[in-house]
Amino acid sequence: MVIYSKMNTETYNTIPLNLAPLLGALSHPARLQIMLHLSKFNGCQANSISNKLPLAKSTVSEHLNKLKEVGLISCTNEGTCSNYRISEEGYKLLKIYFNEFIGAVEKWQGKQKVCCTEDDNI
Amino acid sequence: MVIYSKMNTETYNTIPLNLAPLLGALSHPARLQIMLHLSKFNGCQANSISNKLPLAKSTVSEHLNKLKEVGLISCTNEGTCSNYRISEEGYKLLKIYFNEFIGAVEKWQGKQKVCCTEDDNI
DNA sequence: ATCATTGTTCGTTTCTTTACGAACATTAAA
DNA sequence: TTTAATGTTCGTAAAGAAACGAACAATGAT
Numbered sequence: 001m002v003i004y005s006k007m008n009t010e011t012y013n014t015i016p017l018n019l020a021p022l023l024g025a026l027s028h029p030a031r032l033q034i035m036l037h038l039s040k041f042n043g044c045q046a047n048s049i050s051n052k053l054p055l056a057k058s059t060v061s062e063h064l065n066k067l068k069e070v071g072l073i074s075c076t077n078e079g080t081c082s083n084y085r086i087s088e089e090g091y092k093l094l095k096i097y098f099n100e101f102i103g104a105v106e107k108w109q110g111k112q113k114v115c116c117t118e119d120d121n122i
Numbered sequence: 123m124v125i126y127s128k129m130n131t132e133t134y135n136t137i138p139l140n141l142a143p144l145l146g147a148l149s150h151p152a153r154l155q156i157m158l159h160l161s162k163f164n165g166c167q168a169n170s171i172s173n174k175l176p177l178a179k180s181t182v183s184e185h186l187n188k189l190k191e192v193g194l195i196s197c198t199n200e201g202t203c204s205n206y207r208i209s210e211e212g213y214k215l216l217k218i219y220f221n222e223f224i225g226a227v228e229k230w231q232g233k234q235k236v237c238c239t240e241d242d243n244i
Numbered sequence: 245a246t247c248a249t250t251g252t253t254c255g256t257t258t259c260t261t262t263a264c265g266a267a268c269a270t271t272a273a274a
Numbered sequence: 275t276t277t278a279a280t281g282t283t284c285g286t287a288a289a290g291a292a293a294c295g296a297a298c299a300a301t302g303a304t
Contacts, residue, residue, distance in 0.1 A: 020150055024146075032223065058265075079270090168251060177293075201250090
């Protein structure tokens, strides 16, 4: 997963830089499905997830890691048993950043300018 | 852009299948930035966008196409001038599907079950 | 009719993602 | 102390994404 926050912030503003990695982590059906599954349980084994997806357990482990990398889920280990769950903080950030994006998109609704000949900053 | 709606719906439910392609299209900072830019204008040239991104115009054209493929933007041509804008329908679907996802995740808040030893369906 | 502008498509390269099974590590049970 | 169960990591292969410049098409201007 590429972390765009290391990119030049003069090129992209903060909304794209914050949001893109989170959306990337969620842009695969299996990972969305994992999020939905984890939302139903207080901690969940990797095994129990991989049993319900048509994917090898190593693949599921990598999907879980991708969600963990961006902070959307967390994991503790108790014995041989893993315990994945949605990270409240990461999940909250997802909603905040997404809503910032939505807010920014809708900010100009009804008062857009014609762009074709103008030179406004992006 | 992979369209997951052709996948087996017995494997993934509709929220992941609907939402994943849209999030994939938005999972790149340049494409998020393009959406923000288009939100400010009633139609915008590809050229004016590519002038404001550190990317070749062919690359921008491909980013625009990726957004178009999933229905988030549309384009008309008037002479040599292109006219990209946010598609109301696609944008609305993005919000609907994303909120469905959020709603599904939060449906079980406060009443989650422990998963480790259970065999619940995903 | 030629030239400039705009935009897309194509070929290529590089890098990333997805997926798998094998191998490995760790803990728990027999 | 083997053996089983759980998970991660590794090597590998295949597919896809990202980026570029060159080439191309189409319209508009000179």
